[in-house]
């Protein structure tokens with residue numbers, strides 16, 4: 001795809017406050033952002049997760065996480081009681097395709113040695129949350145896994161639009 005060599009556009013966040021301690025920074029999914037960052041997105045998805053018991057692995061700050069967020073299109077940054085997580089939702093065509101979705105994600109997670117939290121509710125609503133449990137927050141591993149998930153071919157499993 002032709003890269004638009006625009007200056008790094010100002011990333012706009014919409015901001016949802018849910019309950020007392022949970023806030024969500026909606027990631028950007030504009031084509032420009034994807035085009036602008038697809039090189040770095042490729043960089044992230046080309047990286048390998050490190051073992052989560054790596055010495056001195058620290059959770060990143062909210063600002064550091066917000067800086068990385070544009071590299072994982074369509075993922076939201078969630079702060080739940082002080083624990084930062086990445087979250088993304090999809091609608092699948094059938095319950096069985098939801099389980100197939102989990103199988104594909106599971107194989108990726110096993111290959112990376114880094115595992116997401118999997119939710120399948122109301123039979124066709126998939127939500128995945130990624131965070132580094134060993135540090136109680138976000139590390140680069142989480143962004144690598146999210147970027148790799150964005151690169152998966154899931155088309156046969158998903159309803160075209162979440163609103164379908």
Ligand SMILES: C[C@H](O)[C@H](O)[C@H]1CNC2=NC(N)=NC(=O)C2=N1
Pocket residue numbers: 050051052053113114115116130131132133134135
């Ligand atoms: C040693 C190995 O890296 C750890 O047990 C991994 C396994 N998968 C993991 N996945 C996630 N998301 N967080 C962890 O802390 C974690 N720990």
